[in-house]
Amino acid sequence: MKYKPDISELSYTFGGRAPVQSVKPGTVVELYTEDCFGGRVREVTDLPSVVCEFPYLNPVTGPFHVEGTEPGDTLAVHFVSITPARDWAVSSTFPHFGALTGTHTTATLQPPLDELVWRYDVDVDAGIVRYHARRGDFSVEMPLDPMHGTAGVAPAAFESRMTIVPDVHGGNMDTPELRAGVTAYFGVNVPGALFALGDGHCRQGDGEVCGTGIEAAMNTVVILDVVKGVFTPTPRFETDEALMSAGSARPLEDAYRMSQHDLVTWTAALTGLDELDAYQLVSQAGTAPVGNVCDPNYTMLAKLPKKYLNKAMAYEGMHARLRETARTVT
Structure with a gap:
C-alpha cells in the first residue's frame, strides 16, 4: 500500500484523530513524511519563527488503523527502508530551544541564541550529506544515516499528545537508533493502535543537542504487524x-x-x-x-x-x- 498525504492531511498529535487508512497485519506500507517544518524552511533565509506557525510543527503521516489490534496487544513496526525525498535538508538553532541555551522555563541573563538555518546538500546515490558553515568558509561531508525522530501510537485514556512530546506511546524520541533494519514495538492503547510516523533526519548526533537533526522529508517503507495478547510498557x-x-x-x-x-x-x-x-x-x-x-x-x-x-x-x-x-x- 502507498500513501502520500496532502499537506492538509498531516497530523500534529498522537490520539484525537481519525485514521487515514486501515490495513491488515503484515501489510507493507510505502509512505511519505514531511520534515519537522512542514517543508516551509527551504533556504537559510527562511527563519522558522517567520515561515512556520506554532503549534503546526513536527507533522506526522497517519494514523494508520491496524485491523484486529486491541488494547493489551503490541504493534510491531519494521523499518524496511528510509530514503531522503529531496536533495536538500535543513537544521537550525532557536533563541529558547536546545540543550545549550536558556529556555522559557529556565530563564538566564545571557542573550538568547541567534536563530540560524543551515542548508545541507543531500546526495542519496553517494550516501552523503554536505555541511556548510554559516559563518566561515568551511564544509565537510558526513555519511547519510537516515532515521525517524517521531513514531508511535495513540496514547491511553482518550489522551491527545502533541507530536513533539515523547512518552510511553512513542512520540518525538529523536534517537538515531530508529533506522532501517529496526523493528519497533509499541504497546497498543486503543483499537487499531493508530500508528503515525514523521520527523525524518538524514542523520543526527546523540542527544539532538541543538534541538534539530538534519531535517528532511522521507520516503519510508514499513511493515505493520501485531503481537496478540502481549503488552509493551514503553517503546x-x-x-x-x-x-x-x-x-x-x-x-x-x-x-x-x-x-x-x-x-x-x-x-x-x-x-x-x-x-x-x-x-x-x-x-x-x-x-x-x-x-x-x-x-x-x-x-x-x-x-x-x-x-x-x-x-x-x-x-x-x-x-x-x-x-x-x-x-x-x-
Missing part, C-alpha cells in the same frame, strides 16, 4: 544484534532509569534469569544511547547485545520474520 527496538528499551521523562535521570528498568525486567523475562542476575548482566554488557535532551520529555535508551541472551527470542521471533519479509520487498 522497544530490536535489531539483528541488539535489544533496546526507551524511557522518556524529565529529569534525564528518570528517563535513564525507565529505560534500564525495562531492559532489566525484559531480559529477566526472556531468559528466565532472576531479576538481580539480569540487573548484573545488563549493568556489565549494556550501553545507554541518548535520544533527545531538549524536548518536553527527554529520551534515553538501554541497549543489550543479543549474543548475551543465550538465544532467547523476543516476541516469539517477530523481528526475524519481518526481516525475512523485508528481504522479499527489497
Whole structure:
C-alpha cells in the first residue's frame, strides 16, 4: 500500500484523530513524511519563527488503523527502508530551544541564541550529506544515516499528545537508533493502535543537542504487524544484534532509569534469569544511547547485545520474520 498525504492531511498529535487508512497485519506500507517544518524552511533565509506557525510543527503521516489490534496487544513496526525525498535538508538553532541555551522555563541573563538555518546538500546515490558553515568558509561531508525522530501510537485514556512530546506511546524520541533494519514495538492503547510516523533526519548526533537533526522529508517503507495478547510498557527496538528499551521523562535521570528498568525486567523475562542476575548482566554488557535532551520529555535508551541472551527470542521471533519479509520487498 502507498500513501502520500496532502499537506492538509498531516497530523500534529498522537490520539484525537481519525485514521487515514486501515490495513491488515503484515501489510507493507510505502509512505511519505514531511520534515519537522512542514517543508516551509527551504533556504537559510527562511527563519522558522517567520515561515512556520506554532503549534503546526513536527507533522506526522497517519494514523494508520491496524485491523484486529486491541488494547493489551503490541504493534510491531519494521523499518524496511528510509530514503531522503529531496536533495536538500535543513537544521537550525532557536533563541529558547536546545540543550545549550536558556529556555522559557529556565530563564538566564545571557542573550538568547541567534536563530540560524543551515542548508545541507543531500546526495542519496553517494550516501552523503554536505555541511556548510554559516559563518566561515568551511564544509565537510558526513555519511547519510537516515532515521525517524517521531513514531508511535495513540496514547491511553482518550489522551491527545502533541507530536513533539515523547512518552510511553512513542512520540518525538529523536534517537538515531530508529533506522532501517529496526523493528519497533509499541504497546497498543486503543483499537487499531493508530500508528503515525514523521520527523525524518538524514542523520543526527546523540542527544539532538541543538534541538534539530538534519531535517528532511522521507520516503519510508514499513511493515505493520501485531503481537496478540502481549503488552509493551514503553517503546522497544530490536535489531539483528541488539535489544533496546526507551524511557522518556524529565529529569534525564528518570528517563535513564525507565529505560534500564525495562531492559532489566525484559531480559529477566526472556531468559528466565532472576531479576538481580539480569540487573548484573545488563549493568556489565549494556550501553545507554541518548535520544533527545531538549524536548518536553527527554529520551534515553538501554541497549543489550543479543549474543548475551543465550538465544532467547523476543516476541516469539517477530523481528526475524519481518526481516525475512523485508528481504522479499527489497
